Amino acid sequence: MRNYDLTPLYRSAIGFDRLAQLAEHAASNKGNSGYPPYNIELLDEHRYRITMAVAGFSMQELDITSEGDKLVVKGIKAEQESERKYLYQGIAERGFERTFQLADYVTVIGADLENGLLNIDLKREIPEALKPRKIEIGRSRLLDAE
Numbered sequence: 304m305r306n307y308d309l310t311p312l313y314r315s316a317i318g319f320d321r322l323a324q325l326a327e328h329a330a331s332n333k334g335n336s337g338y339p340p341y342n343i344e345l346l347d348e349h350r351y352r353i354t355m356a357v358a359g360f361s362m363q364e365l366d367i368t369s370e371g372d373k374l375v376v377k378g379i380k381a382e383q384e385s386e387r388k389y390l391y392q393g394i395a396e397r398g399f400e401r402t403f404q405l406a407d408y409v410t411v412i413g414a415d416l417e418n419g420l421l422n423i424d425l426k427r428e429i430p431e432a433l434k435p436r437k438i439e440i441g442r443s444r445l446l447d448a449e
Contacts, residue, residue: 339355372405376403
């Protein structure tokens with residue numbers, strides 16, 4: 304895997320340090336293995352869905368936490384009382400922790416577990432003050448005060 308030096312970006316792009324940190328985080332892939340597999344869907348312009356394959360986990364064994372710009376999904380497998388003897392074990396029964404970096408103004412609106420798939424719905428809600436607005440061309444109010 305390549306390591307990219309983003310130092311020039313820090314020197315020349317003012318205010319984009321968060322973007323560079325996100326790129327570094329994605330490049331390093333800190334602790335996120337390929338388990339469990341997941342999809343990220345774009346449902347419409349402002350809605351997303353993360354679908355994770357969590358076969359063998361019950362609702363009580365799953366924990367979803369949203370804090371700031373991070374979404375953390377944990378699976379904690381309960382201890383089994385009886386020892387099983389497998390001829391072949393293809394279904395992983397280990398715990399996991401998967402972290403997703405959320406963009407600004409993206410919030411979790413709900414989660415559902417159905418048929419071994421965990422669906423987490425997200426929505427981007429941009430505050431009114433940050434939405435584009437039409438600026439009328441004419442005399443400035445500052446000039447009218449004089």
